[in-house]
Amino acid sequence: MRAVSTAETATTIHPWAIHAEALQVRAGRHLAVDGLDLSLGTGVHGLLGPNGAGKTTLMRALATVLKPAGGRLTLLGSPVDGRTDLRTARRALGYLPQHFGYYPRFTVREFVAYLAWLKEMPKAAIPAATQRAIDRVGLSAKADARLKTLSGGMLRRAGVAQAIVNDPQVLLMDEPTVGLDPEQRLDLRELLRDLGTDACVLVSTHLVEDVVAACTEVVLVNEGRLVWQGSPAALVAHGDDGHAGDSPAERGYSALLHRHRAEAAR
Amino acid sequence: MSILRIELRRSAAIGAAVLALVVGVAALYLAPGRWSQGWMSLTLTTKEYLLLLWPLALAAGAWQGRREHRARVGELFDTTPRSPVRRMLPVLVAMGAAVGLAYLLVVVAGGLRIASTAAYFPPDVVAIVLVGAFSLSAAAWLGLGLGRLLPALVTAPALAVAGVLLVFFTTIMRPDWLGAVLSPAYGSNPFYPFQTIDPRVTGALAIWMGALAFTGVLLLVTRSPYARVAAVLPALLGLGAGAAIVPRDEATLIAPVDPVARELVCTDDAPTVCVTRVNANVLETLTPLAREGLAVLAKLPDAPTQVHEDRRSFALPDEMPAGNDDIITITVRIDDRGGLAHPASVVPEIVLSLGVDFTGECQRNGAVERAAAYYLLGREPVSDVGVVPGMISEDPLLNAEAVTLWRGLRELPSSEATARIAAVRAAILACRDTTGMLSR
Numbered sequence: 001m002r003a004v005s006t007a008e009t010a011t012t013i014h015p016w017a018i019h020a021e022a023l024q025v026r027a028g029r030h031l032a033v034d035g036l037d038l039s040l041g042t043g044v045h046g047l048l049g050p051n052g053a054g055k056t057t058l059m060r061a062l063a064t065v066l067k068p069a070g071g072r073l074t075l076l077g078s079p080v081d082g083r084t085d086l087r088t089a090r091r092a093l094g095y096l097p098q099h100f101g102y103y104p105r106f107t108v109r110e111f112v113a114y115l116a117w118l119k120e121m122p123k124a125a126i127p128a129a130t131q132r133a134i135d136r137v138g139l140s141a142k143a144d145a146r147l148k149t150l151s152g153g154m155l156r157r158a159g160v161a162q163a164i165v166n167d168p169q170v171l172l173m174d175e176p177t178v179g180l181d182p183e184q185r186l187d188l189r190e191l192l193r194d195l196g197t198d199a200c201v202l203v204s205t206h207l208v209e210d211v212v213a214a215c216t217e218v219v220l221v222n223e224g225r226l227v228w229q230g231s232p233a234a235l236v237a238h239g240d241d242g243h244a245g246d247s248p249a250e251r252g253y254s255a256l257l258h259r260h261r262a263e264a265a266r
Numbered sequence: 267m268s269i270l271r272i273e274l275r276r277s278a279a280i281g282a283a284v285l286a287l288v289v290g291v292a293a294l295y296l297a298p299g300r301w302s303q304g305w306m307s308l309t310l311t312t313k314e315y316l317l318l319l320w321p322l323a324l325a326a327g328a329w330q331g332r333r334e335h336r337a338r339v340g341e342l343f344d345t346t347p348r349s350p351v352r353r354m355l356p357v358l359v360a361m362g363a364a365v366g367l368a369y370l371l372v373v374v375a376g377g378l379r380i381a382s383t384a385a386y387f388p389p390d391v392v393a394i395v396l397v398g399a400f401s402l403s404a405a406a407w408l409g410l411g412l413g414r415l416l417p418a419l420v421t422a423p424a425l426a427v428a429g430v431l432l433v434f435f436t437t438i439m440r441p442d443w444l445g446a447v448l449s450p451a452y453g454s455n456p457f458y459p460f461q462t463i464d465p466r467v468t469g470a471l472a473i474w475m476g477a478l479a480f481t482g483v484l485l486l487v488t489r490s491p492y493a494r495v496a497a498v499l500p501a502l503l504g505l506g507a508g509a510a511i512v513p514r515d516e517a518t519l520i521a522p523v524d525p526v527a528r529e530l531v532c533t534d535d536a537p538t539v540c541v542t543r544v545n546a547n548v549l550e551t552l553t554p555l556a557r558e559g560l561a562v563l564a565k566l567p568d569a570p571t572q573v574h575e576d577r578r579s580f581a582l583p584d585e586m587p588a589g590n591d592d593i594i595t596i597t598v599r600i601d602d603r604g605g606l607a608h609p610a611s612v613v614p615e616i617v618l619s620l621g622v623d624f625t626g627e628c629q630r631n632g633a634v635e636r637a638a639a640y641y642l643l644g645r646e647p648v649s650d651v652g653v654v655p656g657m658i659s660e661d662p663l664l665n666a667e668a669v670t671l672w673r674g675l676r677e678l679p680s681s682e683a684t685a686r687i688a689a690v691r692a693a694i695l696a697c698r699d700t701t702g703m704l705s706r
Contacts, residue, residue, distance in 0.1 A: 088347075090345060103333065105276045110276065117348070118346035
């Protein structure tokens, strides 16, 4: 097992942490992402869109699980094209999948340490980084509990802990608030804001309120394309009483989607 | 926090190792008489238990191999920079080391019992034991690959059953069949004295198991259908390489004998008593008993003056020792503790034959010989049942006739009785019928 040098893990400045041009990604035979242009830098970005918009497929492509079918995608300057070695980019990546798989016999600490090892963190740094990640998600009291004994919300937080253990430069979180109670959601928002100060955080969710509260930018996708990109305040500004939603942000989201569908229909 | 330590604690490694250890040690100590003779007996008996342990390791590996599929962590792990080969290394080491070590501990557990009595340590034991341990590791690695290839709930139990049947099949086939030679349990029952395994056979097994292990590792770390098909190649190459170095001669494969194990170790002083090197630890116990038997026979003219352990392995039917009238050969039996078994039978066994080995070539009269022998021993003849180990039944008429003849001898003057017995011995040596020679 090779130790990773400090130079390999040091933060490198890229103009865009995530950059996609005319990106196409297949989900099975179907092009779930089709011609998407997107550039994301430091900050917390909320990925919104209706069911089937291609959010999860996009997240999986950004996480280097899926290879693009067309267009161009770079992650921290490394092309994601199936040919380029992605080890360096992956060392700086954190990912919480929609369906978080875990080893039920492992404790929280063991699983987070295991992921730190998979992310090729220096061996000596793993224990401290593991403890810090567990502390940040508020699971210190359950650090030595087996994952199979945790509630759904705790498991989700363990998932967040493994995603952030390597202090990623790109953090991708698919539905991170599922199973969390209101207090835990508030804590997670605070954590996301903290992480977003020096990393590119992309959070995919259906909860518009979470995006508005925690994110610095909103990315709205539909039918595999970018519909709109802007600040939470601008999203709220699009809302009016004529659109569905319990809050200004939800009404803004509905308005933008409605406008996109109308333009697409023309 | 060591990842290897995590894998050892959380994978099936420790469970499989403990199970193998318990099964192996329990099987050994349920029948200690099978291996108490010495290191090679212990080694071959433990190797026989691979019949159960090898499929167990295979199934444990398969169970472990489906872990990623079961836990659905593939998507998450695929986003990490560590390659599948390096990712799987700790679990490979944990599984392989745990079950391999368990096998070694089974041998050690048996070795503790015989360490003080086993006089001869054949060098081949080391290679056989190490390859046995490696066989278990290879089974675990092959299982890991198969479990990942076919991550179904039924894979592990199906492999366990199939493994038992397959290994059992190889043990009931002729030992010179290639499938039997390359079986992890080769060299198992029926055991025979001075048994060993040719180093080339052990080497071939190591190659074959190494190839299976390599195939397992490839199946574990590759995903493409082409790579998985190609993973069969090492197994085929290993089979070919193993087959190439396996000796072809029947004697080496069917009944290999360790010539050093059956070398004689003798007393320095006369009358000479010799045992084979593998049983050298019982020489001290056997010597006074054997000399007592020789002293009884010494009443006869030209009586034998030496007692040797029977060195025949009984594995090959045509193996008969050259006759020597001066030497009596006896079977040395070892008890569960590694000491001399049935010491009370030594003197009767020496005297009952009147100092002439049974070769099977001449007709011999059991009643005449028994009457003569018990006359020399100075007591009434009794049935061999309870005297000769392994004798479980006998025609009552045989002993009745011997008692009648013995009483007849007792009525004769001592010199006449001894002369008749000497004549009987001479007749046996000349391969003549002895019927009526005591009662004329």
